[in-house]
Amino acid sequence: MFAIFKIFFGLGWVSFGGPAAHIGYFRNTFVEKLGWLRDEEYAQIVALSQFLPGPGSSQVGFAVGYQRAGLGGGIMAFLGFTLPSVILMLLLAVLSSQLTESSYFQNVVHGLKLLAVLVVADAAWGMYRNFCKSPLTVTLCIGTAIALLLFQSVASQVLVLVIAAAVGVRYLAHGNVTKDKPASATRSFSWLPLASFFVLLLTLPLVGTYSSSVQLFSDFYQAGSLVFGGGHVVLPLLQNIVGDQLTQDAFLTGYAAAQAVPGPMFTFATYIGYELMPSAPLLGAIIATLGVFVPGFLLLVGVLKNWQQLAAIPAVSGALVGVNAAVVGLLLSALYQPVFTSAVITPLDLCWVLLGALLMKQFKLPIVWMVICFAAAGFMAPSVANLI
Template identity: 40%
Template sequence: MPRSWDVFRQFLLLGCTSFGGPVAHLGYFRERFVTRQGWLTDAAYADLVALCQLLPGPASSQVGIGLGLMRAGWLGGLAAWIGFTLPSALLLIISAALLAAHPDWLSGGWLQGLKVAAVAVVSQAVLGMQRKLAPDRARASLMVAAAALVLLLPVPWVQVLALLLGAGLGLTVLDPPDDQPLDLDQAHHTQLRVPIGRGAALLMLVGLGCLLLTLPWLTASARPMLVQQLASFLQAGALVFGGGHVVLPLLEQSLVPPGWISLDQFLAGYGAAQAVPGPMFSLAAFLGFDLQGGLHGVGGALLALLALFLPAFLLIGGVLPFWSDLGRLATMRRALRGINAAVVGILLAALFQPVWQVGIRSSADFSLGIAAFLLLVAWRQPAWRVVLLCGLIGFRL
């Protein structure tokens, strides 16, 4: 059996069964590819995870792409991504098609239940990320400042400004972490062997850099709507630090104000993405199907999905062959501490506007939201189960 086909088969199975979000995905990957398949050692897997945590983009998908690259080169990386993403993308396209065929469903109680579930899920994400990424006073203050900036300055580029300020404060104000060395020469480091030439990897990094430099031009209002919409997905994919939930405010700010998709449709897609296995970025398939004026239908879903994931693919493919030579990352790690705190602030702002303001409209909504939050945090129920329960309760009410 060709290695790339084996990679696709393994990741397709994981794409059908991997509920629980990025952290759970990393556990599933380790159990299958380190413990059962023996594709790499625990140390090498930990090194790959560490790299993907440092990079912007969907960490679990990047780990999957990296595993595919290490196993079978470019075809392996592509096979891993397709296999892991395909099940959730298909389910979300079907959901979007049903919603498009029955627009009256947008006024149903089930949708309000999904909005309430989104409040609980995003609240859990903010709480968990704050504990991990902004646990001290300095980073918590940076988190609150970033949230205030995003709420007080509602323009499309404010998230980028918040991330840049976070990086600057991380370099100049925040102390380096005491619990991990800033110099990888002083730390355990395992070489990750990748069957990819460094010339090709460098071309990927150059291509990504050119893409990022052209994003302001591509998103300008004078460009065709299709180009603007694709650029919005590319920009969101390039700026996501801290987990898949962070894509929520980035995409909402880009897609809802121009009227390309309604806020109700957007939040319905976010709720549906919680109820399916696989990566959160598959939300792009739902949004691309429902967008108006440019992307639309199955073709729009596929293009949106490709655009959102493309920066992550180029970045992991470009950096992985050089990772073993990166010995001094003190500056990067300091900047990332500030960026990550700002990321939590961006998500906190999104929790207030639009998620909370749209989702909590009555005392019944508030009560259901508290119950859903407790199920997630105290009872540790999976998000997909809580989302389905909230949708059912909303439908019955």
């Protein structure tokens, strides 16, 4: 268990760049380096996280830990990956805008965004080679990327995945399993987490009026239950929750900080919870953080075992082939927007990315050293730009 926590804790300190980059870091660590999962198994987890509400990359990390050591492994993975971000958000909440407004801090963050370009590109290329081997899967990949680049919405994302699954069922299914698989899948279904999800969703608003702590948990639980598409989508929901309780400047400072620190963007809730309970800020931060993460994990635990069993059914396996190809397209679209467009602004930025690609692919520089190099590059960028 501690080994799982240790690995995810290390990743939590260096995983900059948002959900798409996190998926790349996870694949590099657990598929390529440690061999905990095959690419097919990992892609299934990524695809499942796209269908469920909640923090997508954190659900992927939780599922990896769950696969490795059951529920305890999933919890250790979540704690390890999320704790660094929570610590940093608490520090930023205490320091307020003094640090986030620093030009040096912003330059370092920019350098780490350039590293995210490399990580996402490497993940997209690796998954493309594994899941886009036929003309149809290549078409699904490119079609998905085009659709999501032109129509950037959660509805578009869900729609293209559904279409890819339908195409896979019709044209990519393989009859390689016995007919009794559906029954075993039904028996493995985890009803308790699913029931808990809906009970909490329905009852928390009713009992929240009796306690400010319960109300805070309820508000963030509702937000975590309704968010499809990652951390950026949670912004308007949290803004509605906060209302006039937090100034616009403070809210946007927390949002900027959430994008600057490594780990899941959902730890934005940590900052808001700290601000919303001035009488007990640390308790408020913990309540809000748990509230926004718990619903996605309950859903994941409820369907994960069943999902793996269903993957052995021919029609479902065909759907997964189609969805896997579409997930590659999803990563390609994310590589451009928001990863590339928010990071590569000048020719010098692209030069750093190209040098980083050389270090990563040819010299096999470990990710920790890549983080140090790109943080230094961002810090020195203004001086280098003045010399050119």
